[in-house]
Amino acid sequence: MNVIVCVKQIPDPALPGALDGATNTLKRDGKLILDDSDAYGVEMALQLVDAAGGGEVSIISMAPNGETAGMRTALAMGAAKGILVSDPALQGSDALTTAKVLAAAAQRLGGADLIIAATESSDGYTGTVPEQMAEVLGLPSVTFAKKVKIDGGVLKADRQTEEGYDEVECALPALISVTAGVVEPRYPSFKGIMAAKSKPVEEVTASDLGVTPAGWAGAGQKVMLVAQAEARQAGEIVEDDGESFGKIVAFLENLKVI
Amino acid sequence: MAINSVWVFAQVTNGAATTGTLELLTKARSLSPNVTAVLGGDASGVAAQLGEFGATKVYATGDLAGKLPGVAVAGAMKAIIDGGDKPDLILFPQNYEGRDVLARLSVKLNKSVLTNSIDVAVDGDSVNATTPIFGGNTLVTTTFTGEGPYLVAFRPKSFAAEASGGAPAAIAAASVPDLGATGGAKVTAVHVEESTGPKLDEANIVVSGGRGLGEADKYAMIEELAKLLKGAPGASRAIVDAGWVPYSYQVGQTGKVVKPSVYIAAGISGATQHMVGMKGAKNIIAINKDKEAPIFGIADLGIVGDVHKVLPKLIEALKGR
Known part of the structure; x- marks a missing residue:
C-alpha cells in the first residue's frame, strides 16, 4: 500500500506571526519547521503501510526558497521520499491553487492508494485544501477522520461531526484529512535522522508539474486593508495568597451568575 | 457589482435549522432581497423557519442516503448554477460540512475561497470579507476580484440571528448528479455523543x-x-x-x-x-x-x-x- 502525505513547513508557531508589509501575506522567510498537525498524518501513513505489510510513504510539500527542513523531519520519522514544489511564481497562491499544485505533485508520484493531509495548517488555516485536492483528483474523501483503518481494501474511518461522529466507509483510492490526536506521532530516532539526510527529495517548479502558476494575479482575492482589532483591556491581576478563590467568588456574585 | 442573489448553505439538526444557518440568513438578507438556502436533505419541516429568517427559496436535495454532504451538495449547487440560476455570493458556516461543500464547489467553479471570516460587506462595486488573524488582534479585509459567485465561510456567531417574519421559503428540488468515484464514501452509522449540561458553544x-x-x-x-x-x-x-x-x-x-x-x-x-x-x-x-x-x-x-x-x-x- 502506497500512501502520500501532504505536509506543510511553517514558521515556528511559538514565534509571533507577521505580515509582509508589501504583500499583506504571512511572512514565511525565516526557518520553517514541520507543522505539528502534519506529524499525525505522517504517523498514520507509516502505521497503515506497516499494517498492509508493504509499500511506502511519500511526502509532498509546497514551500518557498527550496526549504526542506520540515520535510526532513517527516523523512526521519520513516517516509521514503518526497517532492517539494518551490517556485517564486507560486507566492501568494490561494488555497485552490495550492490544492491544484499538490494534486499535480501527487500525480507525479503516480498517485497512491491513500492521500493524507491534516484538517488545516497551523499558520494559514484556510482548511479547504484537502477536500479541494480530492475534487481536483476526482477522489472520494473523508475529512476530519479521528480513527482510521483499512479493512479488506476498504477505508473505515470515524469522522468528527458537530454532534459526535459518523462511521464512514470509503473505496480506495481516496483522500482523508486527519485530526490531531488520531495517532501518537513517533519521535524520529537518531538513525532515522541520519537516514533522512540521504533520502530523495525532488524539487520541482509549477511548470514542471504543468500547473499554470496563479500567484498574486490568479488568487481571485486581494487584501485591501489590515487593521488592529479593538484590544481587550487587562483587568485586575492578583497573586494567589491562598485566599484568591474569594476574589473569583465575589466576581461571579457581582455578575449575578451564582 | 451589486449583489443580486445570495445563497446560504443551510444545515438542519433535530428537525430545525441550525443557529449558524439562521445567523447566515440574517446577514444574507441585509445584502440582498433574493436569499436562497441550499440544503442537503429534506426541506419540508424547515421551509417556514428558513423563510422567517429571510430565505425566499430553498433548494433541497432530499435524503442524501449516506452520501457525505461535501460532494453531494456541491454537486447539486454546481448543477443549479449550470442550469442558469447563478448567485453572486454564497455563505457557508465554518464547520465540518460547510468546509467540505465550500471546498468541493470551489474546484467545480474554479473560484477562490475565503474562510474564517467574521463579516462581509458590499462597497460599491466590491465585495469585502473581514477575517481576524493572529488570534484576532489583526483584522484583514479582502476583496474578491473577477466574477462571482464569491465563496466565503464564516466563523460561528459572526452575526446575530434575527427573524424577519418572512413567509415560508418556496421549496425547489435540487438533484445530486452522478458523483462517480468522488461519491465513494458512505456513512454507515451515526453516533451522537451524549453530553449532560449545556452545549459548549451555547453555555452561559x-x-x-x-x-x-x-x-x-x-x-x-x-x-x-x-x-x-x-x-x-x-x-x-x-x-x-x-x-x-x-x-x-x-x-x-x-x-x-x-x-x-x-x-x-x-x-x-x-x-x-x-x-x-x-x-x-x-x-x-x-x-x-x-x-x-x-x-x-x-x-x-x-x-x-x-x-x-x-x-x-x-x-x-x-x-x-
Whole structure:
C-alpha cells in the first residue's frame, strides 16, 4: 500500500506571526519547521503501510526558497521520499491553487492508494485544501477522520461531526484529512535522522508539474486593508495568597451568575 | 457589482435549522432581497423557519442516503448554477460540512475561497470579507476580484440571528448528479455523543482547562466546577491533542468559538490558537502560574497561582453555597 502525505513547513508557531508589509501575506522567510498537525498524518501513513505489510510513504510539500527542513523531519520519522514544489511564481497562491499544485505533485508520484493531509495548517488555516485536492483528483474523501483503518481494501474511518461522529466507509483510492490526536506521532530516532539526510527529495517548479502558476494575479482575492482589532483591556491581576478563590467568588456574585 | 442573489448553505439538526444557518440568513438578507438556502436533505419541516429568517427559496436535495454532504451538495449547487440560476455570493458556516461543500464547489467553479471570516460587506462595486488573524488582534479585509459567485465561510456567531417574519421559503428540488468515484464514501452509522449540561458553544458559563492541569485526571476539577456553575467544560488544543478530552471540548481557532457571559481559563497560557475562540466572552477569569502568560492580557480577573491550589478551594466555596 502506497500512501502520500501532504505536509506543510511553517514558521515556528511559538514565534509571533507577521505580515509582509508589501504583500499583506504571512511572512514565511525565516526557518520553517514541520507543522505539528502534519506529524499525525505522517504517523498514520507509516502505521497503515506497516499494517498492509508493504509499500511506502511519500511526502509532498509546497514551500518557498527550496526549504526542506520540515520535510526532513517527516523523512526521519520513516517516509521514503518526497517532492517539494518551490517556485517564486507560486507566492501568494490561494488555497485552490495550492490544492491544484499538490494534486499535480501527487500525480507525479503516480498517485497512491491513500492521500493524507491534516484538517488545516497551523499558520494559514484556510482548511479547504484537502477536500479541494480530492475534487481536483476526482477522489472520494473523508475529512476530519479521528480513527482510521483499512479493512479488506476498504477505508473505515470515524469522522468528527458537530454532534459526535459518523462511521464512514470509503473505496480506495481516496483522500482523508486527519485530526490531531488520531495517532501518537513517533519521535524520529537518531538513525532515522541520519537516514533522512540521504533520502530523495525532488524539487520541482509549477511548470514542471504543468500547473499554470496563479500567484498574486490568479488568487481571485486581494487584501485591501489590515487593521488592529479593538484590544481587550487587562483587568485586575492578583497573586494567589491562598485566599484568591474569594476574589473569583465575589466576581461571579457581582455578575449575578451564582 | 451589486449583489443580486445570495445563497446560504443551510444545515438542519433535530428537525430545525441550525443557529449558524439562521445567523447566515440574517446577514444574507441585509445584502440582498433574493436569499436562497441550499440544503442537503429534506426541506419540508424547515421551509417556514428558513423563510422567517429571510430565505425566499430553498433548494433541497432530499435524503442524501449516506452520501457525505461535501460532494453531494456541491454537486447539486454546481448543477443549479449550470442550469442558469447563478448567485453572486454564497455563505457557508465554518464547520465540518460547510468546509467540505465550500471546498468541493470551489474546484467545480474554479473560484477562490475565503474562510474564517467574521463579516462581509458590499462597497460599491466590491465585495469585502473581514477575517481576524493572529488570534484576532489583526483584522484583514479582502476583496474578491473577477466574477462571482464569491465563496466565503464564516466563523460561528459572526452575526446575530434575527427573524424577519418572512413567509415560508418556496421549496425547489435540487438533484445530486452522478458523483462517480468522488461519491465513494458512505456513512454507515451515526453516533451522537451524549453530553449532560449545556452545549459548549451555547453555555452561559464556560470553564476550560489546559496543560497547566498537569495530568489528565485533574480535568475532573474542570468538569466539577463547570457543573457547579451550570456551565460547560472546555479545553485548550494542547490537552485535546494529548488525548485527555475529546476534540468536541476544544475551544479555539480549530475548535469551537464560544461567547459566554463568563469564561474561566484554568492552566491555559493563552496561545493565539486558543484566544481566537474565547476572546468574545463578556467576562474572562484566568488562573495561571506564569504571570507573563498572554491570557492575563485579556483577563478581567487574573489569578497568578497554581490551579491545583485555587480550584479545589473555589469548588469547596461554591459547594457550600
